[in-house]
Amino acid sequence: MTGTGPAEYSDDALHDERGLVDLLSSTKAVIFDFDGPVCDLFGGASTASVAAEVKQAARRAWGVLDPDVEGCDDLHGILRCLRNMYDRPAAPSRGPGLLDEAERIVARQEFSAVETAVETPHIAALLELLLDLDLDLIVVSDNAEGPVREYLERHGRRREDPECALVRPASGRVIGEQFPGAVEPGLHARHEDGPL
Known part of the structure; x- marks a missing residue:
């Protein structure tokens, strides 16, 4: 899921917990793009x-x-x-x-x-549900690492894990679970740590 503004989730999709559980039954991790699905970083303002x-x-x-x-x-x-x-x-x-x-x-x-980024509607409920399913949550972004980390810290959604790493693919950055080619410590969230 990518975009430049807040992602829209229907109330039906968020309330169909059983359907989501079934859909994610063999999933180990969920990857979120930062600007859009997690927050609206620029609030529609021109850059x-x-x-x-x-x-x-x-x-x-x-x-x-x-x-x-x-x-x-x-x-x-x-x-x-x-x-x-x-x-x-x-x-x-x-x-x-x-x-x-x-x-x-x-x-x-x-x-x-x-400073003014707005959290995407329903993201908190979705993250809680995914954490209840004991899934790893990963944030990817083409934004600079520092602002992504700062936003996640400000919103209580950042958890450190020394076994995780930040991967820098050619087209963006991945913050989360350790992947082949990892280059430096990154971010990670598990159920016991609380929300991403």
Whole structure:
């Protein structure tokens, strides 16, 4: 389930506990995208001003930008466009420092958005039910790790587990159960720990 706003669950689906139990009978873990299913991080607000700030930094560092970078007004899209531009051969070569700076600019905006992010309707009830089923709960995100962790802490949904790890797939980050290729400590929730 992905999206840019709160996920909508029908009351029937949430109240059909038996159906959900049957559906998840052979499931060991449930994966949630962070922005949408867990919360509405930006509340529908445009992130074009942050993309403009990133482009301004990119022009200072790299000069003329590719058309796809110039045309992008999306917070995460701009990072992908810059990475694509960086990966293309250029003379003179582009330094990687801008990519780190762009990530910091975006993360700063995400930390700010955490202050007002709204929890997705019905997510608390759904998490409680899933924890009652003793399922591992995992959060994935293309958002920066720090803001995701902060949101989960603020809402009492974060639990540390030294056996778990943060995996960084090419298209996002996974926080939760240990997976092959894990690179550093992450987040995990089990029934005995309380809500994710």
